[in-house]
Amino acid sequence: MRAVRPLRLIVRTLSEICLTVGAVIVLFVAYVLFWTGVKAAGATDGEIVRLQEEWTRLPLEQAPSGAPPEPVRAYTSGKPFAVMYIPRFGADWDWPVLEGTSAGTLKKGLGHYQGTARPGETGNFAVAGHRRTYGDPFKDVPRLKPGDAVILTDGTTWFTYRVKRAPYRTVPSDVAVIDPVPRRSGFDGPGRYLTLTTCEPEWGSSHRLVVWAHLDATRPVTDGKPEAFHS
Known part of the structure; x- marks a missing residue:
């Protein structure tokens, strides 16, 4: 009978360890699935509010003809x-688009690959x-399918891009x-392009999914939202 007690102690200890590990796993999953989303919602809303406040101070009227361009x-x-x-x-x-693709930046929104084009510029505006x-x-x-719209605004202009092809899987x-003319994108020369990148598979990072689009239209924000919002 005495030999049974150590066995019970071992079983009880292992059970407690398993329960503790299980609780930690549940808490971690809750953090990943729920709490990071809550944090992101607050962060992204804050970034958009910051942008909107800055945009209220932007001059929306065009500069007079012959005036020197703004730097x-x-x-x-x-x-x-x-x-x-x-x-x-x-x-x-x-979603707000921020400069850079560091881990901290991507917790607050989408990240612009530094060194790639700006919205509407000739080149490749690349976002992660x-x-x-x-x-x-x-x-x-x-x-996303060919022809789908990806719309951006910088406070003065609306930029409407159209998806070129189905998402491309790579490493x-x-x-x-994210080259100026991305290989395998289907684009055959310089243009005004957009690239979106994200992880693949859905819960992993061994590969990347890439979406390419080309600039379809621009319009001043004073003219209202593009029709692409409803297409």
């Missing part, structure tokens, strides 16, 4: 400069976003996907 203001690392909308993802899908966690901004990227080291 191009450099983007600030980690700070927002545009808002992106993808109608395919729903009417309430709107989480597939899952921190609000799941690019969770539905596989749903993280394939950095050529």
